[in-house]
Amino acid sequence: MIIKINFSSETTINKQIKNQIIEGIATGKLRRGESLPSIRRLACDIGVNMHTVNKAYSQLRADGYILIHKQKGVIVNADQIRKNKKYKNILEEKISPIIAESICHGLNKDDFIKQCSLIFENLIPESKI
Amino acid sequence: MIIKINFSSETTINKQIKNQIIEGIATGKLRRGESLPSIRRLACDIGVNMHTVNKAYSQLRADGYILIHKQKGVIVNADQIRKNKKYKNILEEKISPIIAESICHGLNKDDFIKQCSLIFENLIPESKI
Amino acid sequence: MIIKINFSSETTINKQIKNQIIEGIATGKLRRGESLPSIRRLACDIGVNMHTVNKAYSQLRADGYILIHKQKGVIVNADQIRKNKKYKNILEEKISPIIAESICHGLNKDDFIKQCSLIFENLIPESKI
Amino acid sequence: MIIKINFSSETTINKQIKNQIIEGIATGKLRRGESLPSIRRLACDIGVNMHTVNKAYSQLRADGYILIHKQKGVIVNADQIRKNKKYKNILEEKISPIIAESICHGLNKDDFIKQCSLIFENLIPESKI
DNA sequence: GTGGTCTAGACCACG
DNA sequence: GTGGTCTAGACCACA
DSSP states (O other): OOOOOOTTSSSOHHHHHHHHHHHHHHHTSSOTTOEEOOHHHHHHHHTOOHHHHHHHHHHHHHTTSEEEETTTEEEEOGGGGGGOTTHHHHHHHHHHHHHHHHHHTTOOHHHHHHHHHHHHHHHSSSOOO | OOOOOOTTSSSOHHHHHHHHHHHHHHHTSSOTTOEEOOHHHHHHHHTOOHHHHHHHHHHHHHTTSEEEETTTEEEEOGGGGGGOTTHHHHHHHHHHHHHHHHHHTTOOHHHHHHHHHHHHHHHSSSOOO | OOOOOOTTSSSOHHHHHHHHHHHHHHHTSSOTTOEEOOHHHHHHHHTOOHHHHHHHHHHHHHTTSEEEETTTEEEEOGGGGGGOTTHHHHHHHHHHHHHHHHHHTTOOHHHHHHHHHHHHHHHSSSOOO | OOOOOOTTSSSOHHHHHHHHHHHHHHHTSSOTTOEEOOHHHHHHHHTOOHHHHHHHHHHHHHTTSEEEETTTEEEEOGGGGGGOTTHHHHHHHHHHHHHHHHHHTTOOHHHHHHHHHHHHHHHSSSOOO
């Protein structure tokens, strides 16, 4: 999987890395057990500081997305996540302000749902899960 | 409308103010032409520095949510926003990573749409728009 | 002449009054010797504070645009201005940043001159002076 | 590029910084991709507070003149701006009062256009665009 | 080191 | 009283 950084984005590099790996897992491009490049390797490939990649990996591990083996290296660990019951609250906190903003931009409920649906399909063409 | 700040939140105070005002406009609690507290007043009420409120207001004004009326003070502008055609792209950029995250937490498309729908209804009980 | 204030403008009320009176003089709507409404009268008409009108009038007088007689009231005094030799410097200071901005918005010299010409004609249909 | 602040000017420091950078871009002294000094650096160099520079930079960024590159720092963006169709209205609003003032100072249309032309040439010796 | 945010105290012109 | 601007000192996460 290729990670591409936008250095002029408002989103931090750290978060861009995390987002793209999570997206990779979500779309199935990265499967459970698959290897990710080492910290040094990825840092070099995308031209950023090692510390930045290190932090992204650490946070992904803390959230259960990946495992870091001393020998096998960095391994995807998708299924670990699914348990979190509180995620609905987190989701609401993240989505509420976006919905409010959308309404102010003239979208009604159907518009918003339709957009979400499109974006979802755009991410995962045939809904696999 | 009462604005309440969570000082231990990871969300910036600045952003909390913006979000709550946008939400107020979206839900209809704040109507076009209605007055908002002055910078100093709000700063005092919620216990933050004047400059923090000032920045939030400045950004809201730049985005067209509010305007400064020389006599009425700070007033809600709302409808001004609705035109932006590019908003769908902005929406996609904001929602894509959330969708990816949701999938990793075990939500499929229907689950996600259902959650969005619930959150939307939660925000605007009877969909007015 | 009717003065119209935009209370949501970034331009100060004070300055809006000045600008419109100067424009009135420039376009010939206000002629030398003509009367302007009293401070109280104008303040009442356009719904602003007396002090604001007072300040606008004072500055117009300081710049030589009007005279304030105790008995005749406020009188237009156009021709007084014309002597100022330094005005070209003032003009340059005011216009330079606008030109720079125009260039950044893609206007070349001809475009800019053409726009200025149009705006000028728009202000004074048949160039009288 | 050297930025020079006139502390006794009526023009805000904030605006002086913006104007000079925009002028730099317009005249080609600052080219697309070129680096600008960091906020702290510039603040120190011209002897003003960091926050003043920060505000100027923020506004320049909001207007598309510059962008923050995570590695290169603050860089010139230029061409991004050129699209704005509404700019002619903005231009008219800014120039109209200046034209009115010029007329009152005895300039006719030809005088005014000639002055603008001179100022333009003064800014960009051989018209490159 | 950077930009971003928050706090605090001050001055100004405006209304 | 208001918003706008400037200064000063501080903390943070990021790179």
